[in-house]
Amino acid sequence: MRTPLLAANWKMHKTVPDAVGFVTAFAPRVAAVTDADIVLAPPFTALAAVADACRNSRVAVAGQNLHWASQGAFTGEIGAGMLVDAGATHVILGHSERRQLFGEDDAVVARKTRAAIDAGLTPIVCVGETLDQREAGETLTVLGRQLEGSLAGVTPAEIAALVVAYEPVWAIGTGRTATPDQAQDAHAHIRRRLAEIGGDEAADRCRLLYGGSVKPANAEAIGGQTDVDGALVGGASLDPGSFAEIVDAARRAAL
Ligand code: PEP
Numbered sequence: 001m002r003t004p005l006l007a008a009n010w011k012m013h014k015t016v017p018d019a020v021g022f023v024t025a026f027a028p029r030v031a032a033v034t035d036a037d038i039v040l041a042p043p044f045t046a047l048a049a050v051a052d053a054c055r056n057s058r059v060a061v062a063g064q065n066l067h068w069a070s071q072g073a074f075t076g077e078i079g080a081g082m083l084v085d086a087g088a089t090h091v092i093l094g095h096s097e098r099r100q101l102f103g104e105d106d107a108v109v110a111r112k113t114r115a116a117i118d119a120g121l122t123p124i125v126c127v128g129e130t131l132d133q134r135e136a137g138e139t140l141t142v143l144g145r146q147l148e149g150s151l152a153g154v155t156p157a158e159i160a161a162l163v164v165a166y167e168p169v170w171a172i173g174t175g176r177t178a179t180p181d182q183a184q185d186a187h188a189h190i191r192r193r194l195a196e197i198g199g200d201e202a203a204d205r206c207r208l209l210y211g212g213s214v215k216p217a218n219a220e221a222i223g224g225q226t227d228v229d230g231a232l233v234g235g236a237s238l239d240p241g242s243f244a245e246i247v248d249a250a251r252r253a254a255l
Pocket residue numbers: 009167171172173174175211212213214232233234235236
């Protein structure tokens with residue numbers, strides 16, 4: 001049985017006071033939640049403050065990216081050990097915005113995944129097809145290629161412990177959501193590919209999140225699919241009430 005995981009990707013939003021204010025409102029709202037894992041990914045500048053604010057709760061904290069080197073002459077970059085130092089336990093890697101806007105390819109994501117695991121962070125590795133790729137019937141091929149490339153060199157035990165987020169690019173920030181069936185088809189394929197890469201047990205234990213315009217109104221239907229183990233939420237995670245409703249919906253779906 002996989003514990004549902006709800007992760008909030010705040011992207012480039014929230015100052016330190018905004019981020020701490022979110023936790024002040026959100027943490028009591030989910031204080032009694034023991035049947036789901038919750039992760040907040042603030043911008044780097046708010047990581048330590050959010051980790052501090054979450055200290056007496058079950059809410060964990062993630063970076064939104066990292067550099068594969070532990071330190072060095074990489075102006076503007078942050079290493080995995082620095083995320084750990086700031087209180088992060090997870091890190092989002094290979095988000096489609098990183099892939100599309102900052103030129104990250106699967107080989108880069110693989111190096112980052114290795115650095116995250118070696119530092120003791122849980123990677124949330126994102127994959128997803130563009131609208132053109134979906135319309136060309138290439139969705140499953142693209143997902144397989146991204147998974148194989150992004151998880152190159154990762155052991156079965158490491159696959160079991162990490163998280164994969166399926167985020168169709170056409171559904172991110174667009175208000176267009178994959179239907180529950182589309183999400184399930186993609187997730188089932190991802191799990192099959194994970195089994196080919198790391199074996200059945202690793203694939204069965206690995207949590208698969210859906211991401212792309214998840215909202216309180218659609219979270220239960222999507223979360224109720226067999227191979228959907230939670231959600232990676234952008235826009236609707238910026239408001240504590242809305243994200244708490246998504247947590248509740250995902251828990252209902254897992255019953
Ligand atoms: C995301 O960026 O990871 C995301 C899923 O965004 P949104 O929920 O806004 O579509």
